[in-house]
Amino acid sequence: MKQADLSSYLVHPNPDNGALTSQVTGRDHTGADVDVDVVTExxxxxxxxxxxxxxxxxxxxxxxxxxxxxxxxxxxxxxxxxxxxxxxxxxxxxxxxxxxxxxxxxxxxxxxxxxxxxxxxxxxxDIMEKFDTIDLSQDATLKTSWLYQLARQINTTPSIYQKAGAIHGCVLCHKAQPLVYMEDVGRHNAIDKIAGYMHMHKIQPHDKCFYTTGRLTSEMVIKTVQMQIPILISRSGFTAWGVDLAQKAGLTLIGRAKGRKFLVLAGFERVHYDVDVDQIADEPKHAGRKNGD
Amino acid sequence: MKQADLSSYLVHPNPDNGALTSQVTGRDHTGADVDVDVVTExxxxxxxxxxxxxxxxxxxxxxxxxxxxxxxxxxxxxxxxxxxxxxxxxxxxxxxxxxxxxxxxxxxxxxxxxxxxxxxxxxxxDIMEKFDTIDLSQDATLKTSWLYQLARQINTTPSIYQKAGAIHGCVLCHKAQPLVYMEDVGRHNAIDKIAGYMHMHKIQPHDKCFYTTGRLTSEMVIKTVQMQIPILISRSGFTAWGVDLAQKAGLTLIGRAKGRKFLVLAGFERVHYDVDVDQIADEPKHAGRKNGD
CATH class of the missing domain: 3.10.20.10 (Ubiquitin-like (UB roll))
Structure with missing residues (x-):
């Protein structure tokens, strides 16, 4: 698969950082010893x-x-x-x-x-206190062409996940460009790293979207709304409470985004269908990413 | 795919229980409305x-x-x-x-x-206090033929996962038989339900093994050791700390168990290779289960 263009990123994963993975020797199904990369905690x-x-x-x-x-x-x-x-x-x-x-x-x-x-x-x-007071930007939009470009870019970006698995990724995006791609053992940490980056570099949330590999649970939705990001996209599934909270907050929630498929669950009005889906390839059998979580 | 024989189970998922899922209406990649089942929290x-x-x-x-x-x-x-x-x-x-x-x-x-x-x-x-004092059974074994039978049984058991996704499963097993299969939004809850079941029905842990869909993180290893179960198997990946704790506790830890493949990471001595792996089919492309977490 063609590797992503990394020039649009402000931060992207660094799988060459030796401190983030280590090697262990396991024994495989044939009884042979094999060295594997594992994520450190x-x-x-x-x-x-x-x-x-x-x-x-x-x-x-x-x-x-x-x-x-x-x-x-x-x-x-x-x-x-x-x-x-x-x-x-x-x-x-x-x-x-x-x-x-x-x-x-x-x-x-x-x-x-x-x-x-x-x-x-x-x-x-009291985490819900703030949740109820937030108005997400009504001007934000997501063209489906951006969604497809984002997924392609992110899935082909070298990552700790590709090297060692067992890790979550979250990406802050603007239109069709991924900007800040963080990974962590817990997905909440990956999000918090992005929140910290945005605060310290004064990045505005109102025209951004969030792409994550993990499930769209209540916690993911709450954090995204707290960060005032109006659009949240995931490759994975979603829970009833996650959908319910997204509807209440007016968040655009998109799940099961893989290949040409995706499913909008809330905030329909921000999604602009500008692509003929027949022109979009389905995901290859061995894509870089599995379902997260 | 042939459905599993449910007769060996003491408890198995009940996807027909309407209280555990609800329906939401989403909009798919073609712009069409679709009803989907989602897990409740x-x-x-x-x-x-x-x-x-x-x-x-x-x-x-x-x-x-x-x-x-x-x-x-x-x-x-x-x-x-x-x-x-x-x-x-x-x-x-x-x-x-x-x-x-x-x-x-x-x-x-x-x-x-x-x-x-x-x-x-x-x-x-103080959760680690007890961890250091536990001796796991040295007599427990895992034949690789059991491992393959367990995976086949569990992957073909009807579950909330198959119906609605976005959920974790944990299964208490004895030799080649799955006994107690619990699911939950958080994998720690699924494990805790099994711990509660074992306590209230006086099920001994020493000759059992644990099969989970989620990652083998430190928390999974700590809980398994606390429950005095000597063997832990997962379809998914593992973290360095999870492997390290398993080695310290003498837990048999097996990750990435899919189709004919698996990887033993600790407690090698309990695994008995009694199967010619060439006789085991690789997992079909569209198996019931994706990688968890």
Whole structure:
């Protein structure tokens, strides 16, 4: 398969970074020893100023973006907060985000105790508070020609997934161009890294779309809406609650996007059918990507 | 494809249970309206005696097993605890597990605040305490002929996955027979339901194996070891930490088990190669199962 043009990316995966995978020796179905690449997981303990917030298990790249994005998506950092510094200690696996504003989330963290355990990742008690107040951009559109181009570009971009499997990918896109492609063991971390990147580089969400390899669960929808991105696309399936939340928030939700096929589940009005689907090839049997999650 | 013989199952999925899926109307790549089945998610708030422990997002079947299994796998219930009753209120989405022993996990739940956010699900601070003390059965074996029979049986068992996608499956097996097949939106819930079932029906773990559709992450390995099941098999990939923990615990870990292929990553001594692999068919292109997660 032809490799993607990487020039449109601001960030793309780096499968050559040896710290992100390691080799183990397994034994295959014939009894022969084989060396395989596997994804690494390491801890990242996130502090907000003086307070220890959480320990995330992560692939380990972009710890600063992950720390900032996690705090943003948990409503512990506000869009207008001034970040005065981020200290990352690789050996201690600690990232400390410092802000001008004094912060104290002792109460918020107590609340988490009673409501976490959501299907994936960590959800604090009041994460829905912000959700209900967000108006997604009505001007955003998605041409189906962009959708097909995005899928082709992303699926042919070299990734840790192609090298070692067992990892999720999320991509921030603008029209037909993928911009920021992050991977992680947990898909919520991949999203949080993008949120951190967007915050620190002042990238506006209103005309962007999100492409993910994972399932469209409630958590994916909530995070996308929180980030004010109006369109969410996945190769994978979706849950009833994910669809329901997308409808309530006016998010354009597209699942099972593979080859020429896709399924719009909410926010139909943003999708412009500008392609003759008979001109689009179906996905080859051995495409780079399997269903995520 | 021939449908599996369901007679060996103690529990198997029930795709005809209308409460577990719902229908939504989407619009496909040609612009046509289509009705699709989607998996439901609902809350289940688990109490242990007087204490509210967690709210899980779950498919919604087997709430009693899920509640008991969750508490067991969090070390809040002990193997010898006498359960005096389980109250489940469907409308309130609450399950209360009552024990003879008085319980108080206020301190434990505080600990969680600082360490949760693991790649999947909820991990309490001291979950590794028990992990280090477990000796897995050395007598357990896995014949490769069983592995192939299990995969064939499980992949042809009617499931919510086949109906609606976006769901994980875990199966407790004995030799070549699948016994308890649970599905859930989060794979940790599927495992916890099996743990609850095993506890309440006094099923011994030492000669069993676990088959899962999801990735072999650290969390999957930790839960399997905690449950004292000596063998874990998955269709999907694995992470470095998952392999590392399996090696430390002496767990037999097998990944990428599809068609005739599989890869043993730890606990090699339990695997007995009793099949001529040339006699095993490769998986058909359109098998019932994709890679999970």
């Amino acid at each position: 390491r801890g990242l303990t996130v502090y907000l100023n003086k307070q220890e917030i959480v320990t995330l298990m992560t692939l380990g790249d972009h710890p600063q973006y992950l720390a900032v994005g996690f705090l943003l998506n948990q409503n512990m950092l506000q869009a207008d907060d001034v970040i005065t510094g981020i200290d990352y200690d690789e050996e201690l696996e600690v990232a400390i985000v410092r802000t001008q504003r004094e912060t104290d989330y002792e109460d918020k963290m107590k609340k988490k105790v009673r409501t976490s355990g959501c299907a994936q990742g960590t959800v604090f008690g | 609902r809350g289940l708030t688990v109490y242990l005696n007087k204490q509210e422990i967690v709210t899980l997002m779950t498919l919604g079947d087997h709430p009693q097993y899920l509640a008991v299994g969750f508490l067991l796998n969090q070390n809040m219930l002990q193997a010898d605890d006498v359960i005096t009753g389980i109250d489940y209120d469907e409308e309130l989405e609450v399950a209360i597990v009552r024990t003879q022993r008085e319980t108080d996990y206020e301190d434990k739940m505080k600990k969680k605040v600082r360490t949760s956010g693991c790649a999947q699900g909820t991990v309490f601070g």
